[in-house]
Amino acid sequence: MKTNRITSLFLFVGLLIGAIVSLFPFYWAAIASTNESGKVFSKPPVLLPGGKFIENLSNLNDTIGIWRVMGNSLFVVIVYTALSLTICTMAGYAFAKFRFKGRNVLFAVFLLSMMVPYHALVIPLFKMMAAWGWLNTYQALIVPNLAYPFAIFLMRQNMLAVPDAMMEAGRIDGVSEAGLFTRIILPSVKPALAATAIFLFMFQWNSFLWPLIAAQTKEMYTLPVALSSLFGLSRIDYGQVMAGVTLATGPIILFFLLLQKHFISGMLGSSVKE
C-alpha cells in the first residue's frame, strides 16, 4: 500500500511538471496578448496580464480583420471536417468490406499518394483552380483535400476489425445496404470516427500553404495566412500576433474536449483488441 502511494505521488508530481511545461507556452502567449509589443522581450519577463488585450485585439482587427478571418477559418474547417469525414469513412468502408477488381491496387495507389510531397502538388493544383475559376473561393479551400489518404487508411483499418459475421447477421435480418453502414459499421467504429474527425479538423485548421496560394484577397484569408501576414521584415507587433495566436488556439481545444471521451476510449480500445 505504502509503496503504491509513493509511486502515485511521484507520478502525480511528474505529470504536474509535464502539464506545467506543456501549458506554459499557451499561458505565455495569452499574457503577451495583454501587454504591448516590446514587453515580450523585457527582463525579468512579464508574467502577469496587462491591460492592453482590447487594444491589441482592435489593432489586430484593423490590420487583418480578425473576425472575418476567424469566420472563414471556422466555416472552412467545419464544412471540410463534415464532408471529408463522410467521404473518407465511406471510402474506408468500401476498401475494408467490399470485394472488387483492383481493390488492393487502388488502395496501394492511395497510400502511395501520401508519399508525394505536398509542395509538388501545389502548382498543378493551382493551375487547375485557375482554369476552373475557383481561385479565391471557399470551394478552393475545401475541396482539394477532401479525400484524405491517411483518414481513409485509418477508417479502413478500423473497419477491418469489425467481424463480417455481424454484417451477415444484419443481412439475414433484412437490413438494407445503407443500413449496414450506418447502423452496424458506424456505431462500432465510433472512436475511430472521433479520432479521424480531430485529425481532419487539426489538419484543416493549421493548413497554411494551400490557403495562402488559393486565397487572393484579405476577405478570403484563413487564420494562419492572416497571422503570417503580420510578419513583415522588421516591424512586428507582437501584441497583435499573440492576441491572434491566443484566439486561434481556442476552437481546436474546444473541438478536442468535445470529442475527447470517444478519442481516449478509442486509444484504449485499440490497445486491448483481441
Added chain:
Amino acid sequence: MSKWMKLSTVMLGISLIATACGGANNNNQPAATPGTGDNNVEKVELTAWAWNVNVGALNEAMTMYQKDHPNVSIKVEDIGRLDVYDKLSTGLAAGGSGLPDIVLVEDDRIQGYLEAFPKGFQNLSDKGFDAKADQFPAFKKELTSKDGKFYAFPFDAGPTGMFYRKDIFEKAGVDATKIETWDDFLAAGQTIKSKTGAYALPADKFKDDANFRMMMNELGVYYFDKDGNIDFNNPKVVQAMATLKKFGDADLVKDVNGWDGIVSATVDGSVATIPFGAWYYGTIIDQAKDTKGKWGVFLLPAFEKGGNRAANLGGSSWMLNADSERVDAAYGFMEYFSTTSAVQAVAMEKFGLFPSLQSTYSEPAFQADNEFFGGQKIWKLFGDEMANIPTPYYTKDYAMAMDEAVKAQAHVFMDKDPAKALKEAAERLADRTKRAVNNG
C-alpha cells in the same frame, strides 16, 4: 434517427458550400470597368502585393496620385514577406494566373526572379524609365536592372549604421565619435564589456551572417563578383570574416536566436551596439519605447583609417506583371510613386521606409533632429551615406551562397581559420551551383 442526423449534416454542408461559391467570386472580377461620371477616362483599379508598412506607403501615395488621376485606384493585399514569394513563384510557374499588377520584391531576390521567369516582369526601360533612373544611387540601379534594362522601380534601401546605446557608452567612458576603424571599435567594445557587461554585437552565429554581409559590402566585395563567380577567396572577404572572428575571440559577440533574439537583446540592453540597415530604427522605436533618447547612430567603422564606411543591408523594389492588361496604368502610378520626393518623404516619415530616391534627401524631414535618438540628425547621416554604397552581387544563387557562408561563419566562430573555412565553403558552393571560383 442518427441516420437522419448524419444525412442532414452532410446536406447542410453541401448547401453551405453551394451558397459560398456564389458569394466569394466577386473579389476576382477584372477591375477595369467602363468609366462613369463626368470624366470620360476609363476607371482603373490596380492590384498589388506587399508586406507590412509598405502597404500603407502605397495607399498613401495613391491618395496623392488621385488628385491628378481620379480614375485610378489601388487594392493592396497585405501578405507576409516570405509568403509573397510563395504566391509569386506559384503564380509565375502556373503561367501567370492570379498575379497582381504590382509586386514588392526584395533587392536580393530580383535577379533570381528575372533569371527564372524572364518573361514574367515588365521591362521598364521600354516604357521610358531610363530617363528617370539617374535619380537613384548606382548600387540600386544595378540591383534593379538586367543587361542594361530596368525591371524594378527602386524603392527603399538599408544604408547601414551602428545603432548604439549612448547611456551604456557613457557609463563605460567611450566616445562613439572617436571610433573610426573596426580596431577602434574592438578596443571600445572591450572597455564597454569590462565596465558594463554589455556585448559589442549580437549575432545568430549558426543561422545568419548579417554582420559579415555588411562588412563585405563595405569592402566592395560580396559572395559573388560582377560576373557571377564565387568570390569567397577574395582577400577582402577573408578580411571581413577575420575581423568578425576577432570580436568572437574577444567574447564580444552575443549569440542570439534569430530575429527575435536580436530584438530581445536590443530591448534589454545586453548589447551596446547593433549594426543594421536604417530600417532597424522602426524596430527600436516600436519595441524599446522605454529607451527613448538613449540611442545614437554612427557609420560602420572602416577597415583602415579613412576607408569606406558606407554599406547597405536590405531594401526592396517594385516589379510589374508583364501580362497585366493594366500595365500602362501601373507603370504610370509606380513611376510617380518612385520618382516623387514628396511621396517618398511620406513613406519615410510615416512608415520609416528609407528612400533611395536621392532628391528626397533635401526634404525637411531629412534635416530634422530625431527625438528618439537624442536630437541626432540620423536621416541626414543615412542620406549622405547612400551615394558611396558599393553594389553587392546577389545572383540567383544568393540563398545557397548565404547558406554556405553561414556554415563557414559557424566554423570560424568555433575557431577555424577564416581563409580555410571560406575556401571549403567556396568549393561546396561551386559544387551546388556549378559556378567558377575566383582564387585569392
